[in-house]
Amino acid sequence: MQVNLTRVDQDFHFEATGAAGVTINIDGSPQIGGHEAGARPMELLLMGLGGCSAIDIIQILKKQRQQIDSFNIKVDAARMEGQVPSLFESIHIHFILGGPLDEEKVRKAIDLSLDKYCSVAAILYKTATITHSFEVNPSKLQA
Structure with a gap:
């Protein structure tokens, strides 16, 4: 690469x-x-984390024939103050998915991504605590 x-x-x-x-x-x-x-470079790391986990989650849910109509991710992080380098010490990722999704499958896909597949998360876990949450908003039927 x-x-x-x-x-x-x-x-x-x-x-x-x-x-x-x-x-x-x-x-x-x-x-x-x-x-x-x-x-900024540290923002790019957080974007990379969001993108890496999103790719994993979409792949897993597609294999389970889950329909994803929308997908947004919000990443909040805190850095170590007064230290050089100022590494991330905590990161929270909130996933917002839309569609007729099985919430348990979404939960498992997120866990698999962040705990097993996402290389960016594996790197950031070395200095930061990474937590996550999610919500599923079912698609609205059009009249």
């Missing part, structure tokens, strides 16, 4: 490109001179 980063300005803005050619903007916080021109 390889990614490439190219500096865009004279401060902290970079364009990162992965193997598929998709570009993501990365920037530092305004406190250090960034310009809000991209996601």
Whole structure:
């Protein structure tokens, strides 16, 4: 796996490109001179956690013939204050799925992802406590 980063300005803005050619903007916080021109590196880790777990969950639920009409994820995290590096110490992921889903299958898919399959979670577990919750909103029938 390889990614490439190219500096865009004279401060902290970079364009990162992965193997598929998709570009993501990365920037530092305004406190250090960034310009809000991209996601911060620690935000990208949380996005990676959400994306990694979502892919696992969708794969598992598809194999169980579960219909997912919508899927949102909210990730909240706290970092170790006053330390360098300032690692994540706690992360909470809230999954919001819509559709005619079996809640027990959703629960099991989330557990399997976060405890067994998600590589990003496996890395973050080394410094952070990761908790999760979920809700299932059945699809509304159209009249």
